Amino acid sequence: MPPTIAFIGSGNLGRTIAQLAAEAGFDVVLSNSRGPETLTDLVAELPGHARATTPAQAAQAADLVVVSLPFHAMEQLPAEALAGKTVIDTMHYFPDRDGRLAELDERRTTSSELLQRRLPDSPIVKTLSSMDFIRMYSGARPIGHPERSALPVTGNDAEAKAEVARFMDTIGYDAVDIGSLADSWRHEAGIPMNVLPYIGEPPKGMNQEQAHDWVYNGPSAVVSASHVRELTDQATRTGRVGLFPEDLFPVDK
Template structure:
């Protein structure tokens, strides 16, 4: 897991790059422009990270984090990402992405929509529900009494383990949220989104999601039985 790719050189991408460099990972980061034009800014914001193309980051990295606007997901290099563990750190904002029914459908999560496009990749959902400020300021070593938690959703146990290991290495306590479909628990509007929470507090939030207003709407649209039944 020594090489991490980050697609997206905005504030979130840069914050994640700094955390990864602090964890002694090699970081390849791609923005929307020519890598040469981004190199100086990336060197200043995240020393040691290397500006590359999206294709190069996708092909060379062991794990790839997506930190681009969600509405641009079809521009991702799907072929280069085939076989990779891809971490979805994106959120749907209609003000930025436009009104997109596929992202607001309560029958599915945005990560599941992304998985249908990246059909040959393995997806995990995490980092998206932390604010940029949290990523920039709240990373702590393991065992620190003020260490914050980040939830992780993934379908495969190995992918859950790898994504959780990355979260831990980058300064946060990983909390399993279940399968990728449970990524809906981490989206805007859910209690865990933006929560400055400990691991115990995060587990409590995830456990009561299905009794929340958002959880009841999702469960009804997925034909799930009411919580507790």
């Protein structure tokens, strides 16, 4: 039987990863907070075997689960159903959206470590969140392709990271292990590793509206494993917490 991967959260990024997984031959189980009936159209769009169910049922259906929710919805995750499952964390903490958390604002921990605290019996692996959803789909390449990009991976469990790396390999990306969940800040929102490297070189002198448009409609860039390591090694925990367009592309005043 084809391997099964479950999704809790079906926003743009979750849908994109589900599409890549279905095209790679995985059985896909989708879920969200609004009920399986709201996912009928998405299920119909996916190739192969796809179905929609509740988050708890989705968690029970597969060993590998992608969590792609707004960070503030983390408390809704079915911890008991997820016990023993490897969880791919694609979430980012955005204070303006999620409400301020002192532990994160003061950089005393990482969002993935908080997720691990919420799901103590599930090995957490943070990855597949360094690209925007548009390039996540268009940038996927088969093994050995000269324009195949790499993505950073962090986690505390070596076996779980190896499992996730195999999944990533299948859907079109190389995995670069850059450390534990304590290191996951190195590819969080607002860090240079996040989003920007996968976007082509922007023109000079853009205003804020043009910069925003470039993020969503500009060309893609290939990011090698060595470049991922270089960027994550050089990362510092400075600046604002979260992602702001003006931090991606400083514009002329």
